[in-house]
Amino acid sequence: MRILLVEPYFGGSHRAWAEGYARNSDHDIHLLTLPARFWTWRMRGGAVTLAEETERWARQHGRPDLVLATDMLDLPAYLGAARRGLGDAPVAYYLHESQFTYPWSPQLRSDFQYAYVNWASMQSADLVLFNSAFHRDVAFEQLPGFLRQFPDFTHEHLIDAVRIKSAVLHVGVDLRRLDEVSALRGGDPPLILWNQRWEHDKDPAAFFRALFGVADDGVEFRLAVCGENFRQVPEEFAEAEHRFSDHLIHFGFADEEAYVRLLRSADVVVSTALHEFFGIAVVEAAYAGAFPVLPDRLSYPEIMPGSVHDRSLYQEGELQERLRWALGHPAERRAAAASLRDPLGRFDWSAMAPTYDRVLEALT
Numbered sequence: 001m002r003i004l005l006v007e008p009y010f011g012g013s014h015r016a017w018a019e020g021y022a023r024n025s026d027h028d029i030h031l032l033t034l035p036a037r038f039w040t041w042r043m044r045g046g047a048v049t050l051a052e053e054t055e056r057w058a059r060q061h062g063r064p065d066l067v068l069a070t071d072m073l074d075l076p077a078y079l080g081a082a083r084r085g086l087g088d089a090p091v092a093y094y095l096h097e098s099q100f101t102y103p104w105s106p107q108l109r110s111d112f113q114y115a116y117v118n119w120a121s122m123q124s125a126d127l128v129l130f131n132s133a134f135h136r137d138v139a140f141e142q143l144p145g146f147l148r149q150f151p152d153f154t155h156e157h158l159i160d161a162v163r164i165k166s167a168v169l170h171v172g173v174d175l176r177r178l179d180e181v182s183a184l185r186g187g188d189p190p191l192i193l194w195n196q197r198w199e200h201d202k203d204p205a206a207f208f209r210a211l212f213g214v215a216d217d218g219v220e221f222r223l224a225v226c227g228e229n230f231r232q233v234p235e236e237f238a239e240a241e242h243r244f245s246d247h248l249i250h251f252g253f254a255d256e257e258a259y260v261r262l263l264r265s266a267d268v269v270v271s272t273a274l275h276e277f278f279g280i281a282v283v284e285a286a287y288a289g290a291f292p293v294l295p296d297r298l299s300y301p302e303i304m305p306g307s308v309h310d311r312s313l314y315q316e317g318e319l320q321e322r323l324r325w326a327l328g329h330p331a332e333r334r335a336a337a338a339s340l341r342d343p344l345g346r347f348d349w350s351a352m353a354p355t356y357d358r359v360l361e362a363l364t
Contacts (some may be wrong), residue, residue, distance in 0.1 A: 001027045001364060003065035004054065004089075008046030009072040011036020012228065013171075013280050014096060015192050018070075020172050024353035027360070030064070032057060035044030039072065043117050047074040051081030056243055062102075065102045066364055071095040075121035089364045092168070093125035095135060100142040100145040110173055116145060123158055128166040134299040135277040172352035175345060177260065178288045181350065184265040185289060189220035190327055191249065193266035194284055196227050198237060201275035210272075210319040215244075219327050223264050227281075232234050237312045263288040267333065268326045272319065279303055287344040291337040293322045305343040308336050 003025075007018050011031035022029035032053055034046050049074070058064075067089050069075055075093055079086065099115035118139075122128045128143045130136035140163055185191065192211070196202040205224070213219070223244050225237070241251055255261060269285035269292050275300045285304060286292045294300040296313035304312055311332075313320040326333050 001065045002061075003027050003029050003066045003356055003360065004057070004069055005029055005031050005085075006050055006054070006067060006069040007033045008042040008050060009036045009039055011032060014070060014072070016280070017096070017171055017175065018093075020174050020349045021353060021356055024172070024349040025355050027356075028084075030042045030057065030061070037122045040087060040114065042072050043074060043114050046072065047078035048081055051078050051085075054078075054082040055085035055272055060155040061089045064089050065332065067359065069093050069121070069125075071098060073121065073240065076115045076124045078364075079124060090126045090361060091124070091128040092129055092360060093121050094129045094131070095122075095139070095277075096171070097275075098135070098139050099145055100139055101275070104222050105357070112149070113144070115167070117144065119146070119155070121157070121287055122166075126165065127359075128162060129167065129169045129359070130166065131171045131278045132299040132302055133168045134302050136166060139257055140166075167359065169356065170278060170347060170348040170352065172356065173280055173283055173287075173347045175284065177283065178263060178352065179261050181264045183289055184261060185267050187265070189222055190226075190267035190330065190333075191222045191224060191265055192327075193262060193269045193290060194223075194225045194227065195269065195281040195285060196271060196273065198227050201273065201346065203238045203272040203274050204240075206269055206272040206319065208236050210323055211240070212243065213329070214323050215247075217324065221327055222249050223247040224266065226250055226252065226254040226259060226262060231283065232236070263290070266290040267330075268293060268323070269325070270319075271300070273298060276300070279288045283344055283347055286337065286340045287339070287347075289337050291321070291326050291333045291364055292340075293326055300344060303344075305340065307339060311336055 005018055005022065007014055020030060032050055033312065034042060034049060063086060069088060069091060084298055098118045143159050144156055147156050231309065244304055250262060257354060263285050266285055267290060269290040271282055271294045278299050282292055282294060292304060292312050294313055296315050300313060301309065
């Protein structure tokens, strides 16, 4: 089967997902992409540009058997503009994230048009795929209220039909690459890793507040802060870099080689995310051997095995306590971290690509 994978925001986790599926699928996957910048413009204008590319591609290769598009694409606009190149190919719409619950920064005004692109695209697709059950559930919880804000013809009667054609298909992750580097952990004091985007929806302020408290308690640790930032760096990072200068072994973007070494070195990985529909970075770190300290919400209870929930997941106000436990109980921490490897291995592309293939084959 020839699949045209359309990704308007080809970078970071979106790129890794697209390339991972193309590399591991038994089908013939062609990537049609745009650079990962100006995400709001990608959701507005990417459809027209990619429709032009689709028609050029179809003239050269013929029409695809199926289209797999992602949440950054205005799917109705794309399908209308690319109809000569696509014919009647069925369409699957994969949501890495959606805009219904996005926590806008205080510096940015909330704009419902991006959530509406997601809704109209869900309605237009033949199959809607969410990267976690949490993501699916919260989307359908928010949709009625979101649609009721419009003055008339609010589409609420279409929600059940979209729900029926929806399914959960977890993200595939290239975890096996982490097996190629020997574990480097075991240093003293233990290493805490932050490997999230440097933006407000990951709530770095809460992470650093908890670390300040742990440091004030006299608990020793090393710290690696890595991740990408696409806008102005939140001010709490500058303060943390100054206050933790004696703790830091890495601060800033890490290339692939450095990132894998950090994953294989970390003793603890922490998330304070406000907005997370899967959690690739946490899955990578935990598979590599880091003990995860995560909010007891979002996708984390679904992704992490129940056997570690009591120690790994924290409620509001418990982060500092969880960190102190993880740093102060090395034997229990290592045992819990080791128990995660096999359960998290189910997200490796060796397991996920055949599942993707079966789901998409059923659509044709």
